[in-house]
Amino acid sequence: MNDMIRKEYAMSKEKTAPSRRQFLTSAAALGAGAVVATAAKAADPDPLITEVQDWATGLGDGVDATPYGLPIKFEDDVIRRNVEWLTADTISSINFTPIHALDGTITPAGCAFERHHSGAIELAKDDYRLMINGLVDKPLVFTYDDLERFPRENHVYFCECAANTGMEWAGAQLNGAQFTHGMIHNMEYSGVPLRTLLAEAGLDAAGDFKDKWVYVEGADASSNGRSIPMEKAMDDVLVAFKANGEALRKEHGYPARLVVPGWEGNMWVKWLRRIEVMDAPVQSREETSKYTDTLADGTSRKWTWVMDAKSVVTSPSPQAPIKHGHGPVVITGMAWSGHGKIARVDVSKDGGMTWETARLANPGDDKALVRFYLDTAWEGEEWLLQSRAIDETGYVQPTKAQLRAVRGLNSIYHNNCIQTWHVKANGEAENVEVS
Amino acid sequence: MNDMIRKEYAMSKEKTAPSRRQFLTSAAALGAGAVVATAAKAADPDPLITEVQDWATGLGDGVDATPYGLPIKFEDDVIRRNVEWLTADTISSINFTPIHALDGTITPAGCAFERHHSGAIELAKDDYRLMINGLVDKPLVFTYDDLERFPRENHVYFCECAANTGMEWAGAQLNGAQFTHGMIHNMEYSGVPLRTLLAEAGLDAAGDFKDKWVYVEGADASSNGRSIPMEKAMDDVLVAFKANGEALRKEHGYPARLVVPGWEGNMWVKWLRRIEVMDAPVQSREETSKYTDTLADGTSRKWTWVMDAKSVVTSPSPQAPIKHGHGPVVITGMAWSGHGKIARVDVSKDGGMTWETARLANPGDDKALVRFYLDTAWEGEEWLLQSRAIDETGYVQPTKAQLRAVRGLNSIYHNNCIQTWHVKANGEAENVEVS
Structure with a gap:
């Protein structure tokens, strides 16, 4: 531990107001460097850094608490x-x-x-x-x-x-x-x-x-x-x-x-x-x-068994709006094909006018989901966010219009069209359709 | 459905004794072919095949039953x-x-x-x-x-x-x-x-x-x-x-x-x-x-951070005895190395005197578990069952004697020695040590 932190530990045990005040000054300097140029959510000075929290002093659950575990209540x-x-x-x-x-x-x-x-x-x-x-x-x-x-x-x-x-x-x-x-x-x-x-x-x-x-x-x-x-x-x-x-x-x-x-x-x-x-x-x-x-x-x-290549942006999306303000944002989603591996995923922010190639987290397994990311930035502009999967056979995920041209409107099954989320100026997203 | 099965369905709905008796005769012929030459556990004729079961007629749980699911009670x-x-x-x-x-x-x-x-x-x-x-x-x-x-x-x-x-x-x-x-x-x-x-x-x-x-x-x-x-x-x-x-x-x-x-x-x-x-x-x-x-x-x-190559047979093992009698048995376990991928896993039935190369289920990821199988047979003989991992650096998982020769008996940590299970004539297994 460096001196400052060692001092803080000592102080927090003493719980003397002057010492703590002294540390707050140091912590404020720390807070000033706040990451990725986002609107800081944390107060500055931030008591979650400068004050000793209950969870850092009390005992937590023992190993017998959940012989078979479930997600934490916050999830x-x-x-x-x-x-x-x-x-x-x-x-x-x-x-x-x-x-x-x-x-x-x-x-x-x-x-x-x-x-x-x-x-x-x-x-x-x-x-x-x-x-x-x-x-x-x-x-x-x-x-x-x-x-x-x-x-x-x-x-x-x-x-x-x-x-x-x-x-x-x-x-x-x-x-x-x-x-x-x-x-x-x-x-x-x-x-x-x-x-x-x-x-x-x-x-x-x-x-x-x-x-x-x-x-x-x-x-x-x-x-x-x-x-x-x-x-x-x-x-x-x-x-x-x-x-x-x-x-x-x-x-x-x-x-x-x-x-x-x-x-x-x-x-x-x-x-x-x-x-x-x-x-x-x-x-x-x-x-x-x-x-x-x-x-x-x-x-x-009939006999349309194979699930054609498909993808969807999972975040941002209507249930996962952008909440952290402008600046860097990770667009992510998943892609899959019943014909084999996914070769590439493209992401569009303008409803399919222009495309950027997404980063695949891993080469992916045959007939398995692959995770894609587009590490980008958002300054409050509106997006018509889409993803498009291309599998190893060269098949390209179609637009809804292309799919309808072939299949009409009577179908329920096998809709692998490109999905559009409308990301609004406030970061919320909505399911929309582009022509 | 073929005729026999169609008949059975019809009969089971009629629930007429003569019809069912007739099917039982057919089912007995089916049962006679029992798989992999094991001592058949199922009665012959087997009511679990010949009788219509409650779960095949009643309704099960709806999708609201478990918004976040847990294992079935039998597990x-x-x-x-x-x-x-x-x-x-x-x-x-x-x-x-x-x-x-x-x-x-x-x-x-x-x-x-x-x-x-x-x-x-x-x-x-x-x-x-x-x-x-x-x-x-x-x-x-x-x-x-x-x-x-x-x-x-x-x-x-x-x-x-x-x-x-x-x-x-x-x-x-x-x-x-x-x-x-x-x-x-x-x-x-x-x-x-x-x-x-x-x-x-x-x-x-x-x-x-x-x-x-x-x-x-x-x-x-x-x-x-x-x-x-x-x-x-x-x-x-x-x-x-x-x-x-x-x-x-x-x-x-x-x-x-x-x-x-x-x-x-x-x-x-x-x-x-x-x-x-x-x-x-x-x-x-x-x-x-x-x-x-x-x-x-x-x-x-100190500074012994890397977990050396290691493996263990998970079944059969003391908590997973052989219960199905003589004949085909799958020996399985897992192997891992902090230095990279697992290159090979060997299995011994005689306490390390002779070894057979196990089948890796997949090439495996870097610094991740790999599953191995040895598809073999057991006729009630006693085994001293071991597995031995070799990683991509050429490192071979040591015996307990080899590890003790280098490290003595004062350690608690970093024991990656070869494990031995004594599989007995009744199929039960016990943790033992071989010299």
């Missing part, structure tokens, strides 16, 4: 939220990840979005069974313990609901990145490749999979079921039992769910109970009436 | 635990990550170990100040909002307490990987490089840092403080405010902590309040009386 608004008017009941509903308040790429399980078709069920490991049947040599039933005996893999993948941003087709609707883009999470999954389990059932890994499908089905009352082409099933699909290192949460399919990297979230069947090998797709409700893209002429495009 | 033993006899009180104590029950590499914040010197304090963002003083051109005081205005980085790093495995110096003590090796976590940190903040205070990034140090200090009553050589401070140290995407937990230093990649956990100062640039180390309590390595001759080795 209790960083939670999953639903939109009441969006669905009639919460059982078959959706809530949204608070992406406006997160950074990095990993989504903590506690605030990762949920989508249920008949509610989150409670299924114990001992009661868990997974059947593989249909066109296989040996129909099999696996217990949970069985699954843990096969070679495992670990991968970070994003899971995005096909309906993410679905309310925005008709116009700017929901005022917050959590609600426009929060049906996504990004977790590290541990599980057994589906191809391993199919091989155990006698499926020939070197076989001809043309026109072969698997039908995957959940154990909940909705029997959520989807057809997956065998090429994908034998590629990177996992039967996963852990996310971010720990057992899946109840609401994410405990004890085992399907992970279908890069493909729409509805196919990531939770509480997975059955996999049937077939020579045709089932044409289930969830792949005909739902999760298809109704075009302008009223016909529906 | 309520996967928690941080302390060891009562280890310390007199929980305020200045330690708890341990349940590594025996985790997989992958990310540690969920909720079960990531804690070490407090005077308890976990509650410090709101608005009350947070970070001072940089000492040998700088412009002493500065940052508010929390200020920190968010600087360019950020994201990295996954392990944080290991120097005392991890410390109880094992004298012999095999604690019967569980959670207790022998659980003072470690691995999270994705988001924060501002310390060099950026030092530059803001006028430190010349191109300067000569020989004999320059920073002293970093926490805001809690312990004033936990450590000296860090300037080369490290200007290299990869972060002032972090998020872990795994969300705000730091209270017990991990909310709202901001230091991240000192690869170096002992005590230097990762929580509730960081002050950074002083000095021309000598402080020789604080935590770097003289504590966190030094007392050798056989009674002298203490």
